[in-house]
Amino acid sequence: MAASLQVLHDKLPLTDKCHHYDDVDDVPPHIQKYWHQRYSIFDYYDQGVQLTDDAWFGVTPEPVANQIAQDLCTKTSKTTLIDLFGGAGGNVIAFASSFHFTRIIAIEKDAATLACAQHNAEVYGVTEYITFVLGDSLHYLSLLRHNPSALDPAIRVDPNQTTIFASPPWGGVAYREHEVFDLSTMEPYNLEKLYKACFPLETTLFLPRSSDLNQIAELLASNEEDTKLDVVQYCMEGASKAMVVYVPESKPLHQDDEGWSIAVEKDYSQ
Ligand SMILES: C[S@@+](CC[C@H](N)C(=O)[O-])C[C@H]1O[C@@H](n2cnc3c(N)ncnc32)[C@H](O)[C@@H]1O
Structure with a gap:
């Protein structure tokens, strides 16, 4: 089981799906709009930043990623951060550059x-601060919950010291057509699925700007009556890029005789 989560000790080779486009004529038409914003996405773009063509749609622009990292650092006392959907590194580079966390895992x-x-x-000069993992982050969370000893020691974490960052795929750009x-x-992981997978850990969810706040409040209220949530719209050039929800951890995180497997008051593992 653990074999499907590969902890990388070396750099994976760049493939023919990875590109650094210098010239707009080389850029596929459907991503030219994003390429024109390349310096807002990665300030060091010209230093050789590489993206797959799909990653252009999902990467968090650097100023937004930096602001989220700064905000999370002021909110959390956790020392380990897990980026469940590492993508091309937009967020995890910002988290590593904050030098706030002693461990950072990007899946x-x-x-x-x-x-x-x-x-x-x-x-960006931050490789040494990040443990990169090739694999399915929901599988990782499941092992962390049910069978942590099956995880490679490099990615075993103390849940009491861990904060989760989740910027899942949003299922394309269809969200833009909806006022709410x-x-x-949301595909492939809807809010409930994500929330249950991360529960009871402190979690930051990076969601479409027009996400339904009532659904978020209802889901949280179903578990914790008095929980207060911080919900922030992160804007650039006058437009929101994302709604970010800071979900506090649910207490208690339980340590049992076998180690630090997560025991929860409300069992979402079914
Ligand atoms: C929106 S992008 C993340 C962008 C990232 N925050 C950045 O700034 O570069 C979502 C990423 O999640 C990856 N992904 C989707 N499902 C996953 C899973 N179960 N485990 C790990 N990665 C997953 C996709 O391949 C995609 O690269």
Whole structure:
């Protein structure tokens, strides 16, 4: 089981899916709009930043990623951060650059995208602070919950010291067509699935800007009556890029005789 989570000790090779475009004529038409914003996405773009063509749609622009990292650092007392959806590294590079966390783990299931993330972390000089993992982050969370000893020691964490960052795929750009985006329809992981996978850990969710706040409040209230949530719209050039929800941990995180497996008051593991 653990074999499907590969802790990387070396750089994955960049593949023919990884690109650094210098000339607009080389850029596929559907991503030219993003390429024109390349310096807002990665300030060091010209230092050789690499992206897959898909990653252009999902990467968090550097100023937003830096602000989120700064905000999370002021909110959390945790020392370990897990980025469940590492992508090409937009967020995890910002977290590493904050020098707030003593451990940072970035999980990404697509090898070419992860190769870009490792490469980009090197461009930004933060590779040594990040443990990169090739694999399925939901599988990782499941092992962390049910069978932590099956995890490679390099990615075993103390849940009491861990904060989760989740910037999942949003299922394409269809969310833009909705005044209020129904988070139960988000693909491939809807809000409930994500929340249950991360529960009871402190979690930061990076969601579409028009996400339905009522759904978020209802889900949280179903578990913790008095929980207060910070919900922040992160804007650039006058437009929101994302709604970020800071979910506090649910107490108690339980330590049992076998180690630090998570025991929860409300069992979401079914
Ligand atoms: C929106 S992007 C993340 C962008 C990232 N925050 C950045 O700034 O570069 C979502 C990423 O999650 C990856 N992904 C989707 N499901 C996953 C899973 N179960 N485990 C790990 N990665 C996953 C996708 O391949 C994609 O690269």
